[in-house]
Amino acid sequence: MPFAADAVAAQQVQDRLKSLQQLVHEIEKKRIQSEQGINTLQKYAQDDKSGQSSQKLKSLYKTAISQAEQEEEVIRKALQKITEIRNIKNERRIQARIASNKESIRRGPWMKMLSSSAQTLPLYVSKIGEKPPPLCGAVPADPNYVAKIGDMVAALVKVSETNGENWILAEVVSYNHGTSKYEVDDILKEQNQKGRHILNRRQVIPLPLMRADPETDPQALFSQGTLVLGLFPQTTCFYKALVNKPPPTHMDEYELLFEDSTYPEGYSPPHYVAQRYVIAFKQKTKQSTS
Structure with a gap:
């Protein structure tokens, strides 16, 4: 069955990649239209120095704004497809781990993967008047939020009797709503039961799910x-x-x-x-x- 699941996941990724390719071409078309609209607006504004044709200028402004909004909409659709691809791959990784079908990864490659994961974390792009959602940058999770299986978290675990507790990078394995406790794996000991911990909610901090843009938020x-x-x-x-x-x-x-x-x-x-x-x-x- 793991091969069947891999095939399904691969097909889902391919479907979204095809959609993404179409969206990329559409973005380019919208970008060209938007640039042409802005150029037309700028040229008309320069030629009409007397300001007598204000109605025409308003019409060109509306057209340029509409074209920019259309370009933005297509870009957001493309970003959504990228997010879906990431989610599919992550879900398959979790299933493989549960099935004990994952190779042990050495520390060096893990560090590179963690760095890549941070760099490719989705960027939140706010619309006018929108506020960044929970788990965007420094915005904390909602009080009742429960991290999902496979999510990265900071977990407070006992290192040893002498060294006490440390906050470590961990991955959520499960959450028990009855006891309000998480089961998490030390990120470097994902295949090792000694790296697994049962923790209260106060000992687990969900990591950001999106990056914040310093220029807009x-x-x-x-x-x-x-x-x-x-x-x-x-x-x-x-x-x-x-x-x-x-x-x-x-x-x-x-x-x-x-x-x-x-x-x-x-x-x-x-x-x-x-x-x-x-x-x-x-x-x-x-x-x-x-």
Whole structure:
């Protein structure tokens, strides 16, 4: 049956790729139309310096706006297809893991995958008057939100009797609504039962599902001087840090200063961490039930 499931998933991806290809061609057509509309508007505005033909100018403005909105609509459809492809592949990965059909991945490739995952996290593009939704950038999840199977989370787990608890990068395996407890896997020990933990909801923080655009939604990012939990580079552990600089563009990362007593200032030199791996600071619980 796993082969049948793989075939179905592959066909679903191919169907969406075909649709995406058509949308890309449509985007190009809409872009050309939009550019032509803007050029016509600019030329007319320059030639009509007296401003006597205001009605014609208004008509050209309306046409240019309509063409831009049509282009935006097609782009959003294309982005939706990309999201659907990501979801299909992730769902198949989860099914393969459940069926114990997944190869063990070494630390190096995992680090590259985590970096790629952060870079390709969907970008939230707001419309006029819209507010960024929960789990977009720094916007927290709703109080009753439950992370889905396969979602990445920060999980507070007991490392050892001497080292106490640490926030680690983990993946949701299941959630028990009766006990309000998560079952999560340490991201580096996905095939190892020793890397599995049972945790209360307060010990699990969902990671952002979308990136925020600093140019359109700066309020959805942690501001300079904010205390956060950041994934320390080349590790799978979250540590307390101070935001030195928020991302200037949607392609950039946070500049964080990690708490470190070995430095005179109490913080490390700047490190760069992707939006996906920067979350609100949360104190450790007194004891873990994992």
